[in-house]
Amino acid sequence: MAGPRVIIIGAGPAGVRCAETLVAAGIRPTIIDEGRRDGGQIYRRQPDNFTRSYSTLYGTEAAKAAVLHSCFDALRERVDYLPETLVWNISERVVYALRLGKLVELPFDALVLCTGATDRLMPVKGWNFAGTYSLGGAQVALKSQACAIGRRTAFIGTGPLLYLVAAQYLKAGAGVAAVLDTSPWSLRLAALPKLLAMPRALFNGMALTLALRRAGVPMYNGVTPLEITGSGEGGVSGLSFKDARGQAHSLACDAVALGYHLRPETQLADLARCEFQFDAATRQWLPRIDPDGRSSVHGVYLAGDGARILGANAAEASGRLAALAVLKDSGHPVETDVVDGQRRILARLERFAQGLRQSFPWPAHFAANLPDDAVVCRCEAVTVGELRRVVAQTGATESNRAKAFSRVGMGRCQGRYCGNAAAEIIAHAADVPIDQVGRLRGQAPVKPLPIAIAEDGA
Amino acid sequence: MSGRFVRLAESARQAVTIRVDGKPVQALLGDSVMVAVLTAGGHLRESEFGDGHRAGFCLMGACQDCWVWTADGERLRACSTPLTEGMDISTRQPETTWPDHA
Amino acid sequence: MTAASDVIIIGAGIAGSAAAFFLRQRGCSVTLIERGLAGQQASGVNFGNVRRQGRRLEHLALSNRASVSWRRMRELVGEDIEYIQEGHIRICYRDRPELLDNFAEYAGEARVRGLELEIVTGTALRQRFPFFGPDVLGGSYSALDGHANPRLVAPAFARAAKRNGAEVIENCEILQVEKAGEDFLASAADGRRFHAPILLVTAGAWGNRFSTQFGEPVPLVSHGPTMCVTEPVPYSIRCAVGVVTPVKEEDLYFRQIPRGNIIIGGGPRNPSYPDLCRAYVMPRNTLNQFKQLRRLAPELTRLNILRVWSGVEGYFPDEQPVMGPSRTTSGLYYAFGFSGGGFQLGPGVGDVMAELIATGQTTTPIDMFDIGRPALSATA
Ligand SMILES: Cc1cc2nc3c(=O)[nH]c(=O)nc-3n(C[C@H](O)[C@H](O)[C@H](O)COP(=O)(O)OP(=O)(O)OC[C@H]3O[C@@H](n4cnc5c(N)ncnc54)[C@H](O)[C@@H]3O)c2cc1C
Numbered sequence: 001m002a003g004p005r006v007i008i009i010g011a012g013p014a015g016v017r018c019a020e021t022l023v024a025a026g027i028r029p030t031i032i033d034e035g036r037r038d039g040g041q042i043y044r045r046q047p048d049n050f051t052r053s054y055s056t057l058y059g060t061e062a063a064k065a066a067v068l069h070s071c072f073d074a075l076r077e078r079v080d081y082l083p084e085t086l087v088w089n090i091s092e093r094v095v096y097a098l099r100l101g102k103l104v105e106l107p108f109d110a111l112v113l114c115t116g117a118t119d120r121l122m123p124v125k126g127w128n129f130a131g132t133y134s135l136g137g138a139q140v141a142l143k144s145q146a147c148a149i150g151r152r153t154a155f156i157g158t159g160p161l162l163y164l165v166a167a168q169y170l171k172a173g174a175g176v177a178a179v180l181d182t183s184p185w186s187l188r189l190a191a192l193p194k195l196l197a198m199p200r201a202l203f204n205g206m207a208l209t210l211a212l213r214r215a216g217v218p219m220y221n222g223v224t225p226l227e228i229t230g231s232g233e234g235g236v237s238g239l240s241f242k243d244a245r246g247q248a249h250s251l252a253c254d255a256v257a258l259g260y261h262l263r264p265e266t267q268l269a270d271l272a273r274c275e276f277q278f279d280a281a282t283r284q285w286l287p288r289i290d291p292d293g294r295s296s297v298h299g300v301y302l303a304g305d306g307a308r309i310l311g312a313n314a315a316e317a318s319g320r321l322a323a324l325a326v327l328k329d330s331g332h333p334v335e336t337d338v339v340d341g342q343r344r345i346l347a348r349l350e351r352f353a354q355g356l357r358q359s360f361p362w363p364a365h366f367a368a369n370l371p372d373d374a375v376v377c378r379c380e381a382v383t384v385g386e387l388r389r390v391v392a393q394t395g396a397t398e399s400n401r402a403k404a405f406s407r408v409g410m411g412r413c414q415g416r417y418c419g420n421a422a423a424e425i426i427a428h429a430a431d432v433p434i435d436q437v438g439r440l441r442g443q444a445p446v447k448p449l450p451i452a453i454a455e456d457g458a
Numbered sequence: 459m460s461g462r463f464v465r466l467a468e469s470a471r472q473a474v475t476i477r478v479d480g481k482p483v484q485a486l487l488g489d490s491v492m493v494a495v496l497t498a499g500g501h502l503r504e505s506e507f508g509d510g511h512r513a514g515f516c517l518m519g520a521c522q523d524c525w526v527w528t529a530d531g532e533r534l535r536a537c538s539t540p541l542t543e544g545m546d547i548s549t550r551q552p553e554t555t556w557p558d559h560a
Numbered sequence: 561m562t563a564a565s566d567v568i569i570i571g572a573g574i575a576g577s578a579a580a581f582f583l584r585q586r587g588c589s590v591t592l593i594e595r596g597l598a599g600q601q602a603s604g605v606n607f608g609n610v611r612r613q614g615r616r617l618e619h620l621a622l623s624n625r626a627s628v629s630w631r632r633m634r635e636l637v638g639e640d641i642e643y644i645q646e647g648h649i650r651i652c653y654r655d656r657p658e659l660l661d662n663f664a665e666y667a668g669e670a671r672v673r674g675l676e677l678e679i680v681t682g683t684a685l686r687q688r689f690p691f692f693g694p695d696v697l698g699g700s701y702s703a704l705d706g707h708a709n710p711r712l713v714a715p716a717f718a719r720a721a722k723r724n725g726a727e728v729i730e731n732c733e734i735l736q737v738e739k740a741g742e743d744f745l746a747s748a749a750d751g752r753r754f755h756a757p758i759l760l761v762t763a764g765a766w767g768n769r770f771s772t773q774f775g776e777p778v779p780l781v782s783h784g785p786t787m788c789v790t791e792p793v794p795y796s797i798r799c800a801v802g803v804v805t806p807v808k809e810e811d812l813y814f815r816q817i818p819r820g821n822i823i824i825g826g827g828p829r830n831p832s833y834p835d836l837c838r839a840y841v842m843p844r845n846t847l848n849q850f851k852q853l854r855r856l857a858p859e860l861t862r863l864n865i866l867r868v869w870s871g872v873e874g875y876f877p878d879e880q881p882v883m884g885p886s887r888t889t890s891g892l893y894y895a896f897g898f899s900g901g902g903f904q905l906g907p908g909v910g911d912v913m914a915e916l917i918a919t920g921q922t923t924t925p926i927d928m929f930d931i932g933r934p935a936l937s938a939t940a
C-alpha cells in the first residue's frame with residue numbers, strides 16, 4: 001500500500017516515537033533534523049569519537065536515553081532519515097530544506113512538527129557581554145563537547161534546568177559561582193500537589209538542590225538580577241543581584257548561564273499557517289492543537305516541546321499521539337484504548353508541568369524595572385530604552401509594529417531570544433494586557449539561509 | 459585572555475591544528491569550531507552594532523550569535539560546525555572587496 | 561454618532577497619510593481613517609526605492625514633485641525616515657546591448673523633464689560600481705534618487721498630520737460609503753459614521769471596493785512582490801541598484817542600508833490575499849532571486865538572507881494608478897492602485913491630491929491617471 005507521505009521534523013523524543021508508531025503501521029516516514037545526530041535536546045548524542053558513558057551524560061535519564069537511541073537505531077532502515085538538514089520554509093504542502101548546501105524539496109500529505117524548544121530569556125543588563133550563555137547552551141557545551149562555558153559560572157534564572165545544569169557542571173568538575181533562582185521557595189511548596197504527579201522527577205530535582213548545597217555552592221531564591229558586569233572587550237567579569245530581602249550582592253564570575261525555562265520553537269508551525277492562541281499560564285502564544293496534536297491546518301500536526309513545554313516523557317507520548325492521529329486521519333485503523341492510554345500519560349505529565357510552571361514562573365514583572373540601557377535585542381543591539389521610546393512616541397503597542405519601528409526582533413535569531421521579553425516591555429510601557437501585544441509573526445527562512453544554496457542541476 | 463571555555467573531559471582525542479586570526483590553535487577532533495576557538499580565546503566575532511565582542515549564546519543553532527568567517531570569506535555557524543584539520547578561521551568580518559571584472 | 565470634517569480619507573498608506581498632511585497644510589480639516597495601522601500595508605513593507613528614472617516620461621512630473629518632498633522630508637514630517645540620496649543605477653546585461661541605446665534615449669528625454677541621468681559603461685562602470693558581475697554591460701545612473709525606510713514614512717506622515725490637527729483614526733474599517741445630499745457618509749465596521757463634503761479614497765489594493773460603490777468598478781488586481789534581506793555586512797554599496805530586462809525572472813533590485821543589511825527585491829510576484837491583508841512569498845521566487853544575484857552581483861551570494869516578505873499591492877492592467885476626481889460623483893477623489901511604484905510617488909500624490917481638493921486643479925498633470933481612461937473600461 002502506498003501510504004501517505006509523512007514528514008517528521010525533529011528527531012528528538014517526540015519525533016522518534018512518532019516515527020516508531022508510523023513504522024509499526026507500515027508507513028515509511030521521512031525524518032528531518034538539523035542536528036548531526038538523533039536524540040534531540042535532552043538525549044543529545046555526543047560526537048562519535050567521545051567516550052563518556054550514558055550515565056555520565058544523562059544521569060538519572062540514562063536508561064531512557066539508551067532506549068530512545070536504540071529505538072531510533074532500529075528504525076534506521078525503515079525510515080528516510082535526513083540529518084544535518086535544516087527545514088527553512090513550508091509552503092503549499094512542500095517542505096523546503098537545506099541539506100549540506102543543497103536545496104531539498106519534499107512534498108507531504110502529513111507533516112508532524114517535533115521541533116522542540118529553546119531557552120526563554122529575560123534580558124539582564126550586560127547579557128550581551130561575551131560569556132553570557134543561555135542555560136541550555138551551558139548544558140550543550142557540557143553534553144556535546146565536554147566543556148564548561150567558563151572557569152566560574154554563575155547560574156541565574158529559573159526553571160528545573162537551572163539546578164540540573166548547575167549540578168551537572170559541579171559533577172563534571174566545573175566551577176559554579178552561585179545558583180540564583182528568581183522564583184521564591186514558597187511557590188514550590190504551593191505547587192507540591194501538582195509536582196507529586198511525578199514523584200520520581202520531584203525527588204531527582206530535590207536531590208540536585210541538595211548536591212549543590214552540600215558542595216557549598218551559594219544558592220539564593222527569589223532573587224532579582226541587577227546587572228552582568230564586564231566590558232565589551234573582555235566580556236563577563238561579575239554579576240550583581242538582589243536577594244529576596246532586597247539586599248544587593250555581587251559576585252565575580254567569568255561566565256553566566258541565564259534562562260527562564262523554555263519556549264517552544266514554533267516558527268515552522270507559523271509558516272505552515274497554523275493558528276495560534278494565547279496561553280495565559282505561560283504568557284505566550286502557542287499553536288492551537290487538539291489533544292492528539294492536530295493543528296488548525298489539515299494534515300499538519302505538532303508534538304513535543306515544540307507544541308507545549310511538557311518535558312521529555314510527554315514528548316514521547318505526544319509524538320505517539322500525533323502519529324496515531326496521522327494514521328486515523330489517513331484511514332488506518334487505530335485502537336482507541338491505545339490513544340486513551342497515551343492521553344492519560346500526557347494528562348499526568350501536564351499536571352506535573354503545571355506544577356513546574358507554578359514553581360518557576362516567568363518573571364514578567366522584571367520587564368518594568370529593566371534599566372533603559374540594557375540591551376533587549378542582542379542581534380540588533382537595541383536597548384530597552386529605545387523600545388520604550390518607540391512605544392511612547394509612535395504609539396506602537398503591538399509586537400510587529402514595535403519591531404517595524406525599533407528593529408527589536410528583526411535580527412538573525414528572528415526574535416527567538418528577545419520576543420517574549422520585548423512583549424512584556426511593550427505591555428508595561430504601553431499599559432496594555434500582554435495578549436494584546438500579540439506575537440512576532442514567523443517569516444522564512446527560520447534560520448539564516450545561504451544565497452549560495454545549490455538547486456538541482458545548479 | 460586565554461580560553462573562555464574549559465575542557466572537563468574527553469581530552470584523549472586526536473589533536474588537530476587550525477588557524478584563528480592567523481595564529482595556530484591546538485584543538486581536538488570532534489570539537490565544534492566554537493569550542494576550538496573559545497578554548498583558545500575569548501570571543502568569536504564583533505557585534506556589528508558596536509557593543510563589543512560576542513562569543514555565541516545558545517550553542518544549539520538558534521540564536522545565530524556565533525557566525526565566524528573562514529579566511530576566504532565563507533561564513534560558518536561555529537556552534538554547529540565541526541572543525542576540520544587546517545581550517546582557517548577569522549573572528550573579524552572581512553572588509554568588502556570586489557574582484558576585478560574590468 | 562457621526563463625526564464631521566472637510567475631507568474624509570480612507571486608507572492611511574503613504575498616499576492617504578501624505579494627503580492628510582498636505583491638506584492640513586492647506587487648512588482643510590481632515591479625518592484619516594485606516595482599517596489597521598497607518599502604513600501597515602504596501603507602504604510599510606515595500607522595497608524602499610525612491611527612484612524616478614525608468615518611470616514613464618509622462619509620470620516624471622509627479623515623480624519630480626515627490627522628489628522635492630523626499631529631500632525635505634525631515635523638515636516636513638519632523639523626523640528622520642532614513643532617506644538616503646546616494647543615487648540609483650539601472651543596468652542591462654551584455655546579451656541585450658540595445659537596452660543601452662534605450663537608456664541614452666531615455667536620458668535625453670528625462671533631461672528635458674528635469675531628471676539628470678548619466679550613462680555609465682566600461683571601466684567607469686567597473687570602478688564606480690565594482691560589485692557588478694562581468695555580465696553587466698552598462699547602466700543609467702541617477703544621482704538625485706535614493707532609498708528610504710518604508711516602515712517609517714507613512715506613519716511619520718500620519719503623525720505629522722495629526723500634530724497639525726488632522727483626526728487620525730486607526731483600527732477602523734470603512735465598509736460602506738454613500739453620498740447623502742451634499743455630504744459623503746462613511747460607515748465603519750464598528751458602527752462609527754463619518755461625514756464630509758469631500759471623500760478621498762486612498763485604499764491601495766482595496767480601492768476598487770469604494771469606486772464600485774459609486775458605479776466605477778475598475779480592473780484592479782493584487783500581487784505580492786518578492787523581498788528578502790541579508791545579514792549585515794560592511795556598508796559599501798550606497799546607491800540603489802536595479803536590472804532592466806523584458807524577462808520577469810531576470811528582474812532584480814537591491815539596496816544596502818547603513819546598518820549593513822542588503823535588501824533584495826524583484827522577479828515573479830506572489831499570490832496575494834487582500835481579504836487577509838497578506839501576501840505569501842513562494843520559496844521558488846526567493847530561490848530565483850538567488851540565482852539572478854549570481855549574475856548581477858556575484859560576491860553577494862556569499863551572504864545569508866535573514867528574512868523574506870511580501871505585501872499586498874494593487875495593479876492596474878496598464879500599470880498606472882487611478883488618480884483624480886470621480887467621473888460619477890462630485891466631491892469624490894481617488895488615488896490608488898500604484899501598481900508597484902507608489903512609494904516614491906507617495907509624497908507627490910499626497911501633495912497633488914491636496915492641491916486638487918483645495919484648489920480644484922493641479923499644477924502637475926495627472927489626466928493620464930483618470931478613472932475613466934479606456935484601459936480601465938470593463939472590457940480592458
Ligand atoms: C538545552 C535544553 C536542555 C534540556 N534538558 C532537559 C532535561 O534535562 N530534561 C527534560 O525533561 N527536558 C529537557 N529539556 C526539554 C527538552 O527539550 C524536552 O524535554 C525534550 O527534548 C523534548 O523533545 P522534543 O522531541 O519535543 O524536542 P527536541 O528534543 O528538542 O528535538 C527537536 C529536534 O528538532 C530539530 N529541529 C527543530 N527545528 C528544525 C528545523 N527547522 N529543521 C530541522 N530540524 C529541526 C532539532 O534539531 C531537534 O533535534 C531541555 C531543553 C533544552 C532546550
Ligand SMILES: Cc1cc2nc3c(=O)[nH]c(=O)nc-3n(C[C@H](O)[C@H](O)[C@H](O)COP(=O)(O)OP(=O)(O)OC[C@H]3O[C@@H](n4cnc5c(N)ncnc54)[C@H](O)[C@@H]3O)c2cc1C
Pocket residue numbers: 570571572573574575576593594595596597598599600601602603604605606607608609610611732733734735762763764765766767784785786787825869870871872873895896897898899900901902903904905906
Ligand atoms: C513588497 C513591495 C515592494 C514594493 N517596492 C516599491 C518600491 O521599491 N518603490 C516604490 O515606489 N513602490 C514600491 N512598491 C509599491 C508601493 O509600496 C505602493 O504602491 C504604495 O505603498 C501604495 O501606497 P498606498 O497608500 O496607495 O497603499 P497602501 O499602503 O496599501 O495603503 C492603503 C491603506 O488603505 C487601507 N484600507 C483599505 N481598505 C480600507 C477600508 N475599507 N477601511 C479603512 N482603511 C482601508 C489599508 O489598510 C492600507 O493601509 C512596493 C510594494 C510592495 C508590496
